[in-house]
Amino acid sequence: MIEARHIDTLKSLLGEKGLLTEASDMAAYETGARYDKGRAAFVARPTATEEVSAVVSYCVKNGIALVPQSGNTGLVSGSTPDDSGQQGILSLDRLTAPFELDRVNRTIKAGSGVRLSDLNGKLDETGLFFPIDLGADPRLGGMIATNTGGSRFLRYGDVRRNTLGLTIVLADEAGTVLDLSSDLRKNNTGVDWKQLFIGTSGAFGIITECVLNLEPAPKQSATALLIPSSDEQVSALLVAMEDALGSYLSAFEGMSGNAIRAALDHVPSLRNPFQGGIVPDFVILAEISRSSPPRDGEQPLDAVLEEVLAAIWEREDAPLADAFVGPPHEIWALRHALSEGVKHSGRLIAFDLSFRRGDIMPFLAHMKAEMPGHFEDVTICDFGHIGDGGVHFNLVVAKDDPRLADPDFEMDLRDWVFTVAVEQFDGSFSAEHAIGRKNQAFYDKYTPEDIRRLAAGLKTITSPGSLGAMTF
Numbered sequence: 001m002i003e004a005r006h007i008d009t010l011k012s013l014l015g016e017k018g019l020l021t022e023a024s025d026m027a028a029y030e031t032g033a034r035y036d037k038g039r040a041a042f043v044a045r046p047t048a049t050e051e052v053s054a055v056v057s058y059c060v061k062n063g064i065a066l067v068p069q070s071g072n073t074g075l076v077s078g079s080t081p082d083d084s085g086q087q088g089i090l091s092l093d094r095l096t097a098p099f100e101l102d103r104v105n106r107t108i109k110a111g112s113g114v115r116l117s118d119l120n121g122k123l124d125e126t127g128l129f130f131p132i133d134l135g136a137d138p139r140l141g142g143m144i145a146t147n148t149g150g151s152r153f154l155r156y157g158d159v160r161r162n163t164l165g166l167t168i169v170l171a172d173e174a175g176t177v178l179d180l181s182s183d184l185r186k187n188n189t190g191v192d193w194k195q196l197f198i199g200t201s202g203a204f205g206i207i208t209e210c211v212l213n214l215e216p217a218p219k220q221s222a223t224a225l226l227i228p229s230s231d232e233q234v235s236a237l238l239v240a241m242e243d244a245l246g247s248y249l250s251a252f253e254g255m256s257g258n259a260i261r262a263a264l265d266h267v268p269s270l271r272n273p274f275q276g277g278i279v280p281d282f283v284i285l286a287e288i289s290r291s292s293p294p295r296d297g298e299q300p301l302d303a304v305l306e307e308v309l310a311a312i313w314e315r316e317d318a319p320l321a322d323a324f325v326g327p328p329h330e331i332w333a334l335r336h337a338l339s340e341g342v343k344h345s346g347r348l349i350a351f352d353l354s355f356r357r358g359d360i361m362p363f364l365a366h367m368k369a370e371m372p373g374h375f376e377d378v379t380i381c382d383f384g385h386i387g388d389g390g391v392h393f394n395l396v397v398a399k400d401d402p403r404l405a406d407p408d409f410e411m412d413l414r415d416w417v418f419t420v421a422v423e424q425f426d427g428s429f430s431a432e433h434a435i436g437r438k439n440q441a442f443y444d445k446y447t448p449e450d451i452r453r454l455a456a457g458l459k460t461i462t463s464p465g466s467l468g469a470m471t472f
Contacts (some may be wrong), residue, residue: 001084002041006062008086010044013054018045018094029089030080033073033136034350036437038081040067043089048097049167049177049208055090056206057175060465061271066090066171066200067469070142071115075350078201078436078469079142089257089324092141095208101126102428106214107164107183112141128214131156133251141207146434147199151335154387155250155289156215158432159198165211166194170204170464183211196458201434203459203468216291218250222301223331224309225324226284231361233319234284237312238357238386240319241286244308248301251287252387253335254360259381259394263334263341270337273324280322284386285335335383342394347404349413351393353421354431358389360384362374365426367393367417375413377401390431393417411441418442435470443470 011019020026020043029043042063046052058068065087069079081087095113099355102108103126109117117137120129132143135152144166149158156162165181179193185294197205228234230324234254241249264279274280288305302325309323342348357362371378377398384391395413403409421427422442429442444452455472 002064002088002417006058007042009058010042010055013058014044014046014051015160018047018051019043020045025030026089029069029072029091031417032075032080034075034078034348034363036077036080037083039083039085040081040085040089040222041086043091045091045094047094049083049095049169052169052208053177055175056169056171056465056467057173058176059088060171060173063466065466066089068092068141068145068206068467070112070140070145071136071138072142072435073136073138074142074146074436075352076430076433076436076438078146078434082437086272090206092206092208093140098209099445102183103128105183107211108214109165109181109183109209109211110140110434111209112139112144114140115210116120116140116143123214124217127217129217129443130212131162131215132159135339140210140212141203144198144207144210145200145202147432149385149390151253151385151386152250152287154252154388156245157255160195162213163198163210164213166197166207167209168194168197168205169208171206171465171467173465178205181209181211185213195463199434200472201436201468201470202302203470203472204462206467215399216394218289218291219293220301221250221287221289221328222305223287223326223328224305225287225331226252226286226320227280228282228284228323229319229321231282231365234282234361234386235358236317237319240312240315241308244311245288245304248288248290248304249286249387250289251285252286253384254386254391255283255285255335255338255383256314256364256381257281257283259338259342259378259383260334261341262381262396263337266341266344267337269472270334271330272336273330280415287332338381338383339392342396345379345381346396346398347401349395349397349410351391351395351414351417351421351429352431353391353393353417354428355389355391355421355425356427357386357389359427360386360389363421363427364391364393366420366424374416378413393421415440418446422446437469440470 036094092113168178
């Protein structure tokens with residue numbers, strides 16, 4: 001516990017509602033989305049950049065460690081405190097102002113505590129949206145701090161690509177506020193400083209406001225479930241779709257049969273779309289979309305998709321064995337249910353990996369062949385963003401498996417998976433979940449020493465105080 005005088009001062013800065021200290025009030029903030037749980041000294045809930053600055057300044061001057069927390073939907077223990085009871089949580093959940101739309105510039109200036117669903121809900125009537133599609137419902141600050149991607153990265157890119165400006169509070173004794181809130185898309189006047197704070201897990205500074213690029217919301221879409229003729233043909237199918245559809249192709253998602261079966265077993269509202277109810281070993285969800293409304297005489301997107309698939313199917317070396325064009329809401333419901341289904345199948349050990357697009361299926365084939373010899377009775381339930389090289393490589397262990405009582409079991413499993421992914425396939429151990437305590441050891445292992453030294457130096461310059469769950 002920290003001294004009572006510190007609690008009293010923080011309450012004077014934030015008010016009674018702005019500082020939580022009771023165990024029952026802090027429990028939701030101390031518990032992460034995937035098994036991690038810590039113990040906080042307090043939860044600070046500022047409502048404006050000035051309050052964030054005051055709290056951070058006081059904590060840095062008094063040696064109090066802070067863990068910024070956004071929507072707390074991350075999976076790598078990056079937003080929860082450790083179990084020491086000495087770290088304070090600085091929550092963004094009340095930083096919901098401003099909310100200023102510039103319709104002509106196609107930008108929104110928003111507080112970092114705004115949830116993604118609330119942002120797009122309010123934008124719905126404008127015909128615009130923030131084009132990051134996620135299964136979770138995070139807050140904007142966390143999305144920026146971790147540089148999330150999502151299911152439509154193939155068309156719209158990641159958060160970094162769609163962030164124009166930021167307001168940052170540095171963890172120094174002054175609680176320095178950096179105004180980087182430009183709403184210009186082209187500004188080549190020197191270092192683009194906002195990039196230091198995107199994807200660095202909140203360790204370089206706390207994001208309090210952001211300026212985001214918006215895109216015209218799709219007015220038409222068509223989706224299909226594709227069964228590749230073999231795992232080796234998935235890459236050929238992706239290239240064929242891109243060649244035929246160009247920028248119309250907005251998603252190309254891979255789903256393993258194990259993950260789909262888990263979703264169908266645990267989410268009763270889902271309909272099994274496969275012939276005879278038999279789930280294939282691997283399925284692709286493909287989506288095409290237009291941001292313009294239908295025009296007279298224009299070929300509907302369902303027909304466009306069917307025509308393209310038919311042409312691919314008729315090729316002599318056809319990479320496509322079967323296809324089902326269906327309602328987008330039903331097909332996306334299956335994709336979005338995968339995480340929930342897999343989570344309920346047993347104890348989940350999740351990895352967020354990234355590869356060159358052509359290496360995804362070889363990696364998955366290698367792991368399916370090698371897993372039984374290294375770790376018996378571990379089920380692979382993978383799914384991910386084949387179009388951008390991302391894979392959610394989920395491993396499920398029976399909840400009563402005695403190995404789960406051994407703290408070395410999960411670390412050994414993680415070490416083996418990351419060794420194969422990084423050393424054998426030249427991949428990344430974190431595609432879009434960034435770095436938290438779960439990935440710290442692998443950041444230390446796989447990041448070159450000169451890069452780590454440079455990152456640590458930047459951390460010292462920007463936020464010398466103890467900030468964030470990871471160490472640069």
